[in-house]
Amino acid sequence: MPPPSQPNGERRPRAMVIDHAWRGLGPLAQSLSGPGGAPLTRTVKLIVLPLIVRPALRPELSADFLGPEQAARLDELIRESGTRLAATAQWFTLLKRTRRALGIVAGNPQDLYFQRCFELATEHGAPSAGADAMARAVVEDVADTADGRTVEALKSYLADAARRSRLDGELATAWESRPPAPAADPSAAVALAAEVLDACGAPDRTGNAPAYASMIEAGLGGLFGRALWEHANGAWGRDDLPTHLGLTVRQVPPRPEVGRGASTATLPAPLDRTLFERLFVVLQSSARREELPTVPELVGREARRSCAPLGLNDESLRVAVVLGGRLAVGLDPLGTGEHTPGRTAAHRAVNSRWRREASVLRARRMTVSPRPDPDGGVLDALAQDLRTPWAAYMRRLWVRLHGRDVRDAPLEDLASAWAVLDGVARSVMMDHRARVRSALRTLSAAPAPAAGPRSA
Known part of the structure; x- marks a missing residue:
């Protein structure tokens, strides 16, 4: 039932x-x-x-x-799976305690231990006699496996002055030797992207769409990325948007620097990030670091990748940026109808899903209401985010595509490309929903303002 x-x-x-x-x-x-x-x-x-x-x-x-x-x-x-999950939780608590006792601080414990704890729960049930020794062995094994693939290892590797100088020289040489921007208008790639996005709404989208394969074969993603180096504009049919759609805060992407540190709270736009910041995100978000190259190889590859068009090596991933941009500029969760050229089947699917969100319905009422925001602007700011959904969408899409590029995981057909494009849209939508709920909880928990003096 x-x-x-x-x-x-x-x-x-x-x-x-x-x-x-x-x-x-x-x-x-x-x-x-x-x-x-x-x-x-x-x-x-x-x-x-x-x-x-x-x-x-x-x-x-x-x-x-x-x-x-x-x-x-x-x-x-x-x-x-309730009993097994309860045992998983107990193993996780034990592994964290063991990790602290061993003085291990590298990596996120959830990323490192969740799946191992589930395996322990499946094989042994809840921790019992001998569990402490077993937990120690697992923690040490995970630490050995991830050795050379941590943020701390990256920081140590890039702390060497001679190595930093050499990398900076390599970045400068790679940046200066980039191929020239194409004479072709990047809007041609955008026009073909609309055809691909229309195929995403078709029942038979599980195969290769001819237009998608054509974009990859013609290298339109790389051509588009090279056009950004020359301050190309007008590709999206909207004069109010830069062609890079917020992937950089500059007019054109800057030459990447080596960098010394990073923080998730202050990460720049994707194409403005240093070598360190690019790899920081990869290492922080990787559930299975053992599948990554070691830090020296990661750094060498990223130095070359950061100077490639759109900061990506694989052409199918570059094409996905163009497709994502074409989808992003037509996102209209508030249903205002403003600045939405050439809707496709993909736009209709994503926008209709987004407009059913309760948080979006409230935001829509707020943006058209003439009354001031009664909660001091918290929800109004969230409502305004829905007027520019392309910003959050493109930033999250690039990070996901960059992660695939690091792992040599291209998008070989339209089905896999659409899964990523649609998945990012859902992720942005869910994040906005969570932020609205958090704001509402905060507002509901706040004490009501004291009543003022009443006049007779």
Whole structure:
């Protein structure tokens, strides 16, 4: 039967089904949950989807929206795994305690240990006699495996003055030897991108679309990136947007520097990042660092990549930037109809999904209301973000494509390209929803202003 609260026949977001089933487990998996009781993002990404749901074996559960039968099956899978998840949480607590005792600080414990803890829970159940020794062995093994693939190793590698000087010279030489910008108008690539995005809304989009293959074969992604080096404008049919769509805050991308540090709170626009900042994001977000090259090889590859068009080596990933830009400039979550040239099937799919969001509906009312924002501007600022959704979309898309480039994972067909483009749109939408909810919780928890004196 469908999970509670799901009307018969209604499709529900898979994320909502997971959240509902997880909360039904109670406090048993507390260390895998957030403060509100929902599963952590990494819990879903590293444990629930790949190890419990296993979409490759259960393709009916791979969709973002599930019918009643599929939702019930997903709910059942998670609840059946309750005991194992409780044991996973206990192992994670033990591994973190062991990590502290050994003085290990490199890496995010969730990225490093979540899947190993699930394996331990599956094989041994909850920690019992001998668990301390087993936990120590796992922590030391993970530390050895990730050796040479940490932010600390990157910082140490780039601290050497002679090495920094050599890398700076290599970057300068690579930047000066870039191929010249093409004479062709980058809007030609954008026009073909519209055809590809229209194919994304077709039932048979699982194969290669001729236009998508043509864009890759013609090197239109690289041509587009080279055009950005010459301050090309007007490619998107909108005079109010730069062609780079916020991938840099400059008129043209600057020559990359080596860099000395990075912070997630202050990362520049993607094409303005230093070598250190580019690799910092890769190392911070990698769940399986053992699959990455060691730091010296990572740095050498990134030095060459950072001077390539759009900061990417693979042509299919560059084409995805062009497709993403064409999609991004037509995103219209508020339904204002402003500045939305040439809607495609992909635009209709993403915009219709976004406009159903409760947070968007509230934001739409706020942006057209003549009354001042009663909450001091918090929600109004979030509403304004929906007027420029392309900014967050392009930044997140580039980071995802860059991660694939580091791992030599091209987008070989239209289905894989659309999965990334649509996935980024969903990610931006979910992030905005979370920010609205957080703002509402903060506002509801704030004490009401004291009543002023009443006049007779």
